[in-house]
Amino acid sequence: MTNSTTTPPQSFGVLLFPGFALLDACGPLELLNGLSSVVPMTVSLIAVESLEPVATMVPIETLSDEFRKRVETQQPLAVQRLCPTHTLDTCPPLDVLLIPGGFGVPNAASDERVLKFVTESKAQAIITVCNGTGILAATGLLDGKKATTNKWWFKEVTSGRPQVNWVQKARWVHEGRYWTSSGISAGMDVVAAYIRETFGEQIGELIPDILEYTPELNPDNDPFVDSWKKYLPQTE
Amino acid sequence: MTNSTTTPPQSFGVLLFPGFALLDACGPLELLNGLSSVVPMTVSLIAVESLEPVATMVPIETLSDEFRKRVETQQPLAVQRLCPTHTLDTCPPLDVLLIPGGFGVPNAASDERVLKFVTESKAQAIITVCNGTGILAATGLLDGKKATTNKWWFKEVTSGRPQVNWVQKARWVHEGRYWTSSGISAGMDVVAAYIRETFGEQIGELIPDILEYTPELNPDNDPFVDSWKKYLPQTE
Numbered sequence: 001m002t003n004s005t006t007t008p009p010q011s012f013g014v015l016l017f018p019g020f021a022l023l024d025a026c027g028p029l030e031l032l033n034g035l036s037s038v039v040p041m042t043v044s045l046i047a048v049e050s051l052e053p054v055a056t057m058v059p060i061e062t063l064s065d066e067f068r069k070r071v072e073t074q075q076p077l078a079v080q081r082l083c084p085t086h087t088l089d090t091c092p093p094l095d096v097l098l099i100p101g102g103f104g105v106p107n108a109a110s111d112e113r114v115l116k117f118v119t120e121s122k123a124q125a126i127i128t129v130c131n132g133t134g135i136l137a138a139t140g141l142l143d144g145k146k147a148t149t150n151k152w153w154f155k156e157v158t159s160g161r162p163q164v165n166w167v168q169k170a171r172w173v174h175e176g177r178y179w180t181s182s183g184i185s186a187g188m189d190v191v192a193a194y195i196r197e198t199f200g201e202q203i204g205e206l207i208p209d210i211l212e213y214t215p216e217l218n219p220d221n222d223p224f225v226d227s228w229k230k231y232l233p234q235t236e
Numbered sequence: 237m238t239n240s241t242t243t244p245p246q247s248f249g250v251l252l253f254p255g256f257a258l259l260d261a262c263g264p265l266e267l268l269n270g271l272s273s274v275v276p277m278t279v280s281l282i283a284v285e286s287l288e289p290v291a292t293m294v295p296i297e298t299l300s301d302e303f304r305k306r307v308e309t310q311q312p313l314a315v316q317r318l319c320p321t322h323t324l325d326t327c328p329p330l331d332v333l334l335i336p337g338g339f340g341v342p343n344a345a346s347d348e349r350v351l352k353f354v355t356e357s358k359a360q361a362i363i364t365v366c367n368g369t370g371i372l373a374a375t376g377l378l379d380g381k382k383a384t385t386n387k388w389w390f391k392e393v394t395s396g397r398p399q400v401n402w403v404q405k406a407r408w409v410h411e412g413r414y415w416t417s418s419g420i421s422a423g424m425d426v427v428a429a430y431i432r433e434t435f436g437e438q439i440g441e442l443i444p445d446i447l448e449y450t451p452e453l454n455p456d457n458d459p460f461v462d463s464w465k466k467y468l469p470q471t472e
Contacts, residue, residue: 022262022265022266023266023447026258026316027259027263029258032314033258033292033312034312036312037310037311041314045316053319075273076269077272077277077278078248078268078269078279080262080269080281081318082316082318083317083318183447183448184266184446184447184449186448211259211421212387212460224448228445228448
């Protein structure tokens with residue numbers, strides 16, 4: 001362990017809500033699968049209220065007027081369903097909580113059950129992917145802290161919680177127990193970074209190698225501020 | 237379309253078998269989800285025999301002696317379950333078939349139902365990820381063709397079908413309708429390459445951008461031949 005003052009995390013959990021983005025959850029999960037082959041740990045998949053499979057598509061009619069049209073025209077038509085292992089009520093205590101993003105975030109970030117669960121989490125690390133940062137931000141836990149989110153939802157997520165010190169150009173941002181990351185595939189890089197920091201260099205290199213994955217090592221390297229400029233607030 | 241002589245693919249399918257690797261399927265699937273927001277298409281998730289959720293873990297007792305010990309000591313303890321939409325029997329005709337890898341490949345590659353399904357596929361493209369190439373190779377369809385697979389299973393997969401012209405150092409290999417790729421995360425790069433080739437530059441750049449993913453553009457760039465040297469046959 002690089003940090004000998006804390007107990008190594010053993011209980012990992014990934015939040016699942018209708019309209020989560022598949023790779024936001026499954027990229028990090030594959031790294032955790034690799035990790036589980038070398039350290040003792042569990043990975044819970046946590047649905048909001050039932051053990052029914054959770055779909056990557058959010059039903060349009062459940063969204064508020066503010067988001068309905070944008071999601072309706074952009075949400076993928078393909079849909080997948082992943083099976084949860086727990087609900088918010090049955091979830092074991094977590095050392096690490098991972099919150100994915102997706103088209104369902106507007107609902108999840110205004111769901112009091114989800115916000116209570118995240119707010120009361122005693123996890124030593126809370127990791128967010130893409131606009132999943134909007135869920136964590138909605139709890140107020142990021143107020144006064146640096147954080148990032150994806151480009152396509154940047155204005156919505158950041159204007160929803162201006163008390164956060166939003167960083168526009170970042171692959172991921174780490175402050176205290178919070179690790180927030182950029183869009184979709186950035187979830188793999190922030191989790192790889194978290195594993196390096198927490199489990200040391202040897203395991204930190206082995207796990208992406210198992211996936212034959214070359215992780216981004218520089219949290220500031222974010223080429224997508226250019227490709228998605230039109231979705232970002234003008235800073236000058 | 238860059239190739240105006242073929243109809244654009246609309247029906248995509250991903251094979252699911254017990255012990256498939258999560259990211260082998262879900263990395264490509266997220267690219268296909270993105271594609272589905274801009275072109276008309278369907279994505280089927282195809283289980284072998286039932287619509288029960290398919291687990292990423294293969295039951296050790298189902299493996300032959302040859303593979304049992306190696307899988308038992310290396311298979312992740314964490315497990316996820318993805319819901320199929322079809323079975324081999326109910327699957328619609330596919331334009332593109334994607335075959336993931338995983339610890340369950342030794343079983344899938346000797347399952348006559350799977351081999352018959354792949355052999356009879358009329359898909360204009362068959363894409364494999366990781367040791368999923370071993371399933372395609374077992375049909376004989378790759379005999380005399382160039383192909384690649386992942387490092388950790390390289391010896392097993394290649395010795396199982398020496399009639400294939402195996403390429404050790406490759407992120408992916410494309411010959412005819414066959415696109416075979418290297419380990420786990422390479423599935424995203426081969427599918428990104430397939431999308432570029434098939435749908436042209438504009439869509440080919442847009443889809444990885446949606447995922448904020450920087451795909452590898454060079455099929456020969458494969459740094460993992462060095463990290464996994466001990467699993468590879470000595471070539472000199």
